[in-house]
Amino acid sequence: MSQSFNRRSILGAALAMPAAAAAGNLIAATPAAAAGVVAGAWTDLVLEPGITAQAGATPQVRLITIADTTFLQARGAITCSLAADTKIATLPAGFTPPTWYVRAATPRNNSQGINACRFEINTAGSVSIYGANSGNPITWVQFDAIQVIWR
Template sequence: MSQNRRSILGAALALPAALTVGAVATAAPAAAVAGGVEAGEWVDLVLEAGITPTAGATPQVRLVTIAGTTFLQARGQITGSLTADTKIATLPAAFAPPTWYVRAAAPRNNSQGINACRFEINPAGSVSVYGGNTGNPITWAQFDSVQAIWR
């Protein structure tokens, strides 16, 4: 009798899975639903004096809208010796600043076990990097992983 119960239970559990697989296989891609994806052009950040872009990796930002929600994406890398929280750039004039602070973690040189810094854009359009100090300067920071909701 336990054999029959297992068979019945197995069949009962397999049915919703089969229905779900069928629904997923015939579903429309996310981009085709509720507004799609709109990606803006990459725009160079206006770097502050003393901030050097890594060759071939000029810091840039763009806005991407997915199903009605807008995200900031960044890419590129800077080098230097940031020994304090530092303004590294400004958004270009054509790029509207956010209505609130936009923050994300970004990889940096691994020093004393610290390998990330804070990337931040304030409502005035200033781009800053936080986390460097005289005992543990940021010698490079990379922004390819920066993605945040744009407000």
């Protein structure tokens, strides 16, 4: 029994050393802004007629660059009545459209066991939602889960 206890002590000490070193590195780390993270301002999407921002959740986007890779982040939510794939918004003025389609899955109302839809921005800057049909309409979409590489 003594031998097993000693092995556990040695193993525990060996595993604790890298954790202690990592914690020291995290404490000494510089803030994100100093480490190459650049976050743009949140900007409202330009919504299409019939698409409404949920109260307190205006749909917005921003670009954030981390280590020379730029991502699009979105937040907010809409109320709608979509029975087909539909353009819901346009990127804000001054927002350069992507060079290729940008797509992400995002939450929607749960209907017939389907609770996600496709969010897409095309090369013209149009924002569309895919996955609705007359038998399974989309009544709301939430954007907080969207973070994709921006091209």
